[in-house]
Amino acid sequence: MRLHVALSPAEFAGLGLSGRTAVVVDVMRATTTVVAACAAGCRRVIPVADAAAARAHLRASGLPPGETLLAGERGGDPIAGFDLGNSPLEYTPERVRGRTLLLTTTNGTAAMLAARGAAATAVAALTNVDAVARWVRAHGRDATVLCAGAQGGFSLEDAVCAGILVERIVAGARRDGRSVEVSDAAVAARRLGAHYAGRLGLLLEDSTWARTLARAGRAADLAACLALSTVDEVPVFDDGAIVPGRVTSRADGL
Amino acid sequence: MRLHVALSPAEFAGLGLSGRTAVVVDVMRATTTVVAACAAGCRRVIPVADAAAARAHLRASGLPPGETLLAGERGGDPIAGFDLGNSPLEYTPERVRGRTLLLTTTNGTAAMLAARGAAATAVAALTNVDAVARWVRAHGRDATVLCAGAQGGFSLEDAVCAGILVERIVAGARRDGRSVEVSDAAVAARRLGAHYAGRLGLLLEDSTWARTLARAGRAADLAACLALSTVDEVPVFDDGAIVPGRVTSRADGL
Numbered sequence: 249m250r251l252h253v254a255l256s257p258a259e260f261a262g263l264g265l266s267g268r269t270a271v272v273v274d275v276m277r278a279t280t281t282v283v284a285a286c287a288a289g290c291r292r293v294i295p296v297a298d299a300a301a302a303r304a305h306l307r308a309s310g311l312p313p314g315e316t317l318l319a320g321e322r323g324g325d326p327i328a329g330f331d332l333g334n335s336p337l338e339y340t341p342e343r344v345r346g347r348t349l350l351l352t353t354t355n356g357t358a359a360m361l362a363a364r365g366a367a368a369t370a371v372a373a374l375t376n377v378d379a380v381a382r383w384v385r386a387h388g389r390d391a392t393v394l395c396a397g398a399q400g401g402f403s404l405e406d407a408v409c410a411g412i413l414v415e416r417i418v419a420g421a422r423r424d425g426r427s428v429e430v431s432d433a434a435v436a437a438r439r440l441g442a443h444y445a446g447r448l449g450l451l452l453e454d455s456t457w458a459r460t461l462a463r464a465g466r467a468a469d470l471a472a473c474l475a476l477s478t479v480d481e482v483p484v485f486d487d488g489a490i491v492p493g494r495v496t497s498r499a500d501g502l
Numbered sequence: 503m504r505l506h507v508a509l510s511p512a513e514f515a516g517l518g519l520s521g522r523t524a525v526v527v528d529v530m531r532a533t534t535t536v537v538a539a540c541a542a543g544c545r546r547v548i549p550v551a552d553a554a555a556a557r558a559h560l561r562a563s564g565l566p567p568g569e570t571l572l573a574g575e576r577g578g579d580p581i582a583g584f585d586l587g588n589s590p591l592e593y594t595p596e597r598v599r600g601r602t603l604l605l606t607t608t609n610g611t612a613a614m615l616a617a618r619g620a621a622a623t624a625v626a627a628l629t630n631v632d633a634v635a636r637w638v639r640a641h642g643r644d645a646t647v648l649c650a651g652a653q654g655g656f657s658l659e660d661a662v663c664a665g666i667l668v669e670r671i672v673a674g675a676r677r678d679g680r681s682v683e684v685s686d687a688a689v690a691a692r693r694l695g696a697h698y699a700g701r702l703g704l705l706l707e708d709s710t711w712a713r714t715l716a717r718a719g720r721a722a723d724l725a726a727c728l729a730l731s732t733v734d735e736v737p738v739f740d741d742g743a744i745v746p747g748r749v750t751s752r753a754d755g756l
Contacts, residue, residue, distance in 0.1 A: 255509055258516065259510055259655060259656075262512065262655070401513060401516070402686055402687040404690055431655075432658040432709060433656040436658055439693070440693055457686075
């Protein structure tokens, strides 16, 4: 198995994802939020490019009001008229169970849309990193982790999450007696993951976006995003939407 | 002072270098070779996009044969009809002193050409990293390090070199009582630099390109590229060419 990490969204255009497993990471906060929404029993999350696309999709769907919710942020702030922002803490069973979410975020949904060409795609955050590592190993294909980053560039927390994921995949594959070949970017991410895994609180100082969210009064969100392997949920892509992993996992025999 | 590292050439197009100091890194082997050429007393190195551009430039220059040399590689191999390859060991005073080199390499010259919009640009390798750190601090401007990478993507050794450079700049600035703001990518590079700085030999195992060069019988080149701060030379850009830094350093009062 070969593992690669796209450390920056600037690299997405050149990724050949055909036949590979893809994993999308946007720790603060889009993928942490999707994991929370799926763990809370939403029906599905549909990533869309922007607020206008979300509203157009809602109008075209003909779904009854209340069954589909508009969700997301721009620049970290809620979007006027939307039902939900981008705090994972908002995505409770009371708010989202059984519902479809149309989600648009500054960096995360672009990464989700970029991953559509892969053979199978999962959504990872620090909160479900062990579950995603098992999912990647079970699929057995070469895998690429797409770091959503910030404003088109590198973000530390996404690289750290990708690196912890790489470490877990490599460790598990070794236990299975399988070899794993890691790209330079996966080696680098793994090294960053090893440094921060036991002290995720350091990211509150070292990550630019963590400092920005803290200044915006989002300390509770940061605590929710920096929790390691607290849920077994693996959201997966199914025909353009992200669905809770339990369904697809069963179909895949995992 | 603000420091940023472009970890992948995919990010070059989005860099705003105007008014900033830029540093180009391609450890294996283009920038190590340029540092060696300048330390050996070449007149200048002109980076060009490809072999055809090098030959066209030579014809157009009207310079007497022998005064200008064609240099570089494609895919790690020498180019037919060129005077020099891309091994830093070839760039001895006997071969290059006083001469103009037209250089084209797979990744390095693209990074050199991408850095042309900066206020001042230097060429860095592991071999001159302390000298470049002093040069960046003396200029005092915000700085961006461009990692040439491999085939449009991330390469470990360039990120490590960039990270050691960031560490040296930050440490020096602190001694001067100046504050330095580092981007997420610079934090990550610095962390990688801290891991590898005292054990550069690990890159022979961890870097994909190092393994490729070793298989191609380039162990002596690798040893030359993985030597830390062995020269004080800082090659700098001057009107589209790279010139030995001593001249420009004096002009800049460094």
